[in-house]
Every structure is written in C-alpha cells, then in structure tokens.
Amino acid sequence: MTTPIRVAVIGAGMAGQAHAFGYRNAMMSVSTPISVELVAIADPNLPLAQSVAARYGFAEAIGDIDALLERDDIDAISVALPNFLHAEVLPKVIASGKHVFAEKPIGRTVEEASSLQELADASDAVTGVGFSFRRLPGLAALAAAIADGRIGEVHTVRGWYNADYAADPAGALSWRYSQEQSGGGALLDIGSHAIDAVQFVAGQISRVDNTTLRTVIAERPVPSAGAIGHGASASNERGPVTNDDIALLSVSFHNGAVGQISLSRIAQGVPNALGVEVFGTRGHASFNSINSGEFVLFEDGLTDAAYNGPRHIVTGPAHPYFTDVAAMPGGGVGTGYAEAFTAEIQEFLRCVAAGTEMDTDFAAASAMMNVVGAALEASKTGTAVDVA
Template identity: 30%
Template sequence: MSQDLRVGMVGYAFMGAAHSQAWRTVNHVFDLPARARMSVVCGRSAGQVADAAVKLGWEGHTTDWRSVVESDDIDLVDICTPGDTHAEIALAALAAGKHVLCEKPLANSVAEAREMAAAAAAAKTRGVRAMCGYNYRRVPAVALMRQLVAAGRIGTIRHVRAVYLQDWIVDPQFPLVWRLRKEIAGSGALGDIGAHIVDLTQFVTGQSITAVSALTETFVRTRPLPSASSGLSASGNGAATGDVTVDDAALFLARLDGGAVATYEATRFATGRKNALRVELNGSLGSLAFDFERMNELEVYDATVPAAEQGFTKILVTEAEHPYMAAWWPPGHLIGYEHSFTHEVRDLIEAIAAGQDPAPSFADALQVQLVLDAVERSAAAGSWTEVEPVLEAVQG
C-alpha cells in the first residue's frame, strides 16, 4: 500500500453518500498510518455520477466499474451498490489485488457469499483484505456494550431481544423500488435491516446463532412501478404495477451457541417508526440495553448492588475513555449516524496497515448470510431450522 490509500467507490446513492462522508472525514479526525484518498466514484449514469463526484468530494468519476477494479491507481474498492452486484464486483476486485469494503448483506445468496468468503481467504495470503460494512458495530455505545459483556459485567447471558422497525413502505401506493424486488435485493426487511440486528447481537454477545424458528410476511403484494427513486424515497409511474417479491416483515426465535435464547423482529410496517433499532441483553448479573434513537446512551442494570440501589443507569457515551470518542468533541457533545461509517473506515485502514484481518470479515458476513438463509428456510417449512456452520460453508 502506498502512503495514500487510493479509494474507488462503486455506487453513489444513500450508502455511497454515507461512505463518502466517512472517507472525507476520517483523516481529519484520526491519526492514521495512511491517508484515504477519494480517487474515483462509479455509477451507471454519466451525468449523475459526475454531479455526485463534485457533491461528495471525489477526484474523478466513471460509468465502468471494471475500470476501477483494474486500475493501477486504486488500492481499495468500496462497494455501495444493490446486493445483486456485490459478488461480481468483489470477486473481480479481490482477483485484481484490491482491498474491498462491501456493504451489507454480503450477497444475495449463500452460494455467492460462500464464494466471496473463499476468495477473501485466498486473497489474504497475498496481503489483500476484505471487510463487510456492518456500521452499527461502530456506534460507541454498542462498542461499549461489547466491552462490558466481555468483562463479565452482566454475567451469563440468558436472553437477547432485538428489533429493527421502519415504516417507509406502509403506504400501499409507495412504488416498487429495487429493495422490494428479490432478484436485486435478495430479501426484504430480513436482509436489509434484519441482517443488522443479527450481526449486532452476535457481535456484542460473542455468541453465534445456531438454530431459528421463523415466519415472514408480505403485506402489500403489488405496487406501482417507480418513475424515480432516491434513498428511501420514490415516486410512482401511473397505473402500471409490479409484484413485490420480498418479505415486508421477518420475526424469529433463535438459540445461540453460548446457551442464550433470543427473539428478533425486522419490519418495514411499524407505523411511526423511522429507524428504531433496539437490543437488550439479560444476564445473570445484570442487563444492558441500546436504542439507536438515543444512540449516545447505554442503559446498564447492575444486579450485584444492594436492592435499594438497583435500577437502570443511563451512561452518556461521550467520554474520551469510551470507544472512538477521544477523537471527537468534549464530553456531553453528541455524535450521529454518519460517525459510525467514519469509525468503520478508520478500523479498516488500521487493519490493512497492520496486515490484520478487519472485522467483520467476509467469513463473519457469510455467517450472517447463513442465518438469513436459515430464517427463510424455517419460514417456508414452519419448523426449527439449524444454521449451517461457517467452516462447512466456506469449504463447500
């Protein structure tokens, strides 16, 4: 790697804007072994990607992602496209010796994710690194949650509760955007937001999901075709309609390999909830709770103190001693959603410079994909379904 880490990003919409914010900011905040250089952004529309390059701060732009992958002037390829293109771009980038950051979920199927994880494992022997972008791991309160669990502060974890609630498609006239088409998105609420709480709970508990019992539901099965869309907004295209081919909601019970039991709920039909992600851990010595709508806070219950002193305590996670926070503002000054992406690319740059595997690796992301697959199989069969072990999946 040169002194500069020259980044080529494919995709410039919602996630592309979030990643661009991170690449623009990371070296202004953190003292890193390499400087992130925003070399080129790629998109399908020549005019729109040219505008995006100016707005988001990229030096150049192109409509050909293969030119990004093949360029000798690019060190890392950042994939911010819909799921149906993740595997092709990531595999080509790894083969070309480029580091890869790929948005979640890793792929649209276990087969694709398995191939990507195997390619990343092979590329690692050549010093090439790959990471999947589960940004909620990098929220300081979540990172603190993991530290407290690892330190044994809540004892043996017995019960996990996780929900991710949105409402942006409650209106049946909301158009049939790509996130509602299985051939592009892979799945609906399950893969889009359910994947986040699967990864987050496994991250903070240090336990993996081994079996699930699930149901999924699609409440609105046909929608107007879109005439335009951006992020989570869209406009319709008259009377023409198309079929929704993904789930609107996914709910499941789970068993974890450390003995805990868990409940998960992911839905885009929680009217009034815009981006409500909440995780609660109940242990033998206490409990922890995180709510993204109050992302700078962590709730802690210590069952080891006298009963007269027990109760949930709110920790404001803004002290310099808290994960990531020393680089930002004085205590009490809050950070936001975009900072999780800045922390993500900071960790990636440091891992590449140190010759270490970043986390979550493609193997970690494959494990999440295997959980999503088990959920879909369980919902179809109406029965408990085991999650395939990652090692067996990689070896195929």
C-alpha cells in the same frame, strides 16, 4: 507523515454516498493518523456519480466500473451496489488485488456469500464488510461490558430493527422488494444489521427455532428510470412485492441463550431504530440507536438495593471509536448514524495500513447470511433449522 491511501467507491446510491462520507471524514482520527486520497466515484449513472464526486470531494467520476479496476493509482475500493450486483462485481474487485470494503450483504444467498468469502480468504488484500452499527460507541461499549462479564451469563436476548422507509404504499417498486434481486425483504435489508448486532453482543446463533414472514403491502408502482432511494412513484403501472415487510425470528445461541429478533420496514413513525437488549444472571444491558449517544447497564449488587438500578451511561472518550469521530472530544456531544460510517471506514483504512484483518470481514457476513438462510428455511418448513 503517513502515505495517503488512494480510494474509490463503486456505487453512487445511498450506501455509496455513505461510504464517500466516511472516506471524506476518515482523517478526523486522532488515535491513529489516517491519510486518504479521494480518487474516484464509479457508477453507470454518470451524472449521479459526478454529483456525488463533487459533493464529497473525489477527484473524478467515471461510468465504467471495469476500467476502474485496471487502474494502478487506486489502493482500495468500496463496493456499495444493489444486492444482485455484488456476486457479479465483487469477484472482479477481489481479483484486481485491491483492498475491498463491501456494503452488506455480500450476497443474496448462503451460497453466494460462501463463494465470495472463499475468494476473500484467498486474497492477500484486506477485505471487509460494512456492519456500521458495530461502530457506534454505545453498542460497542455494551458489547464490551457483556464480554467482561458485567451482567453474568447471558440467557435472554432481544434484537430489533424498525424502519418506515417502506410504509408508504406509493413507494417505488425497487429491487429491494424483489426476493430474486434482494435475497430478502426486511429479513435481509435491515435484518442483516440486527442479526449481526445480536451476534456481536451475545454470541453466535446456532438455530432458528421459528420464523414468521409477512408481506403487508402486496404491490407497488414501478419506479421511474434512474430513481434511487425509497421515494414514491406516480406511475400507473404496478408490480408485485415478492419479499417480506415484517420478519419475526425465535433463535437459540451456542452459549445456551434464547432470543427473539423482530424486523419491520413498515413501522410507521419509527424512521430508523436498531436495538439490542440482553439479560444475564447478574444484570442486563440495552441499546437503542434512536438514542445512540447512550446505553443502559444494570449490575446486580453494585450498590445497596435502595439506590441500585439501571444506569443510563452517556458515551464519551472512554468508549470505543468516540474520540475519532465525535466533533468534540468530550462526553455528551453525541455520535450517531453518520459517525458510524466514519468509524467503519477508519477501521478499514487502519487495517489496510497495517495489513491486518478486519473484525467485520467476509466471514462475519457469511455468519449473518447463514442465519438468514436458516430463517428462510424455517419459514418454508415450519420447523427449527440449524444454522450452518
């Protein structure tokens, strides 16, 4: 029997709850035995931490984050805090010597991300970052098909992330709407996932050729004390939104491909949809998380012209992560947003057990942030900016 990995989560908000969900379900894995001991949820909002601990079966809740780091009954820690707290908390967690799994992004700027990557690189512990969409079987299978050369040489890429969590003007003015506290609006909050997904599938972005940033809802009501999430506020006091609701990027890739990435947090009627479409010299492939249980693949010349066309492939046990997260080990039962969190936590725990690096490490987070940094600079200057 495998020795349990003792885990804690710092942050009891939406992302922290998603991590707790992942740990709770990590032992679904059948390909690799995983054993987890759910030790603690830590958050300065102790009542919230207590409710999350009770919901997901963690043994206790604590309000003192620093005290958690000094304990010797914890092997690994997830950090899921607002962006402006990562630069403060992550160095202390890394210095504790415990394995670290951080929610994206690991910093608000290129400089913060680079500094945190240096600390992670110097650590003997496993350090990973939560780019959860990579763990959806459909997107992972699409990336594998492109890497195998099934569509030939990639020349055109389109990525998008549309969400409507900010479409209501009454939505509270949380840290997500502050450029200083967040590091970016749609560009970083949801763009981090889309940029990572595009680079995961099509290769590294070398240059941001053009960036358009727009703020449509210029002010919002201040939130009530202790509020989390994207809920509305009835406050009569209002404040300015200082980052973007919409971001449009034109990019170039190291492999010679060109692409576009469109991001919106005010896409009315589209609650949460990440997609990637890639065209190559011998075919194309696409994925949309709204239909996360399938992907599309076209391979030129696969059969005669009368019957050849794009195929909608339903994910199943032959595809990455599926067997370890699906409710039943058969095609068509569906996997989605929740299963992606289970898969990313499983991958983190496998790496902890084996002492190996994650593919979504702090370097991957820095690579994403370098694109964001170039996009912000391109928006200011109106010129193309090379990605660091």
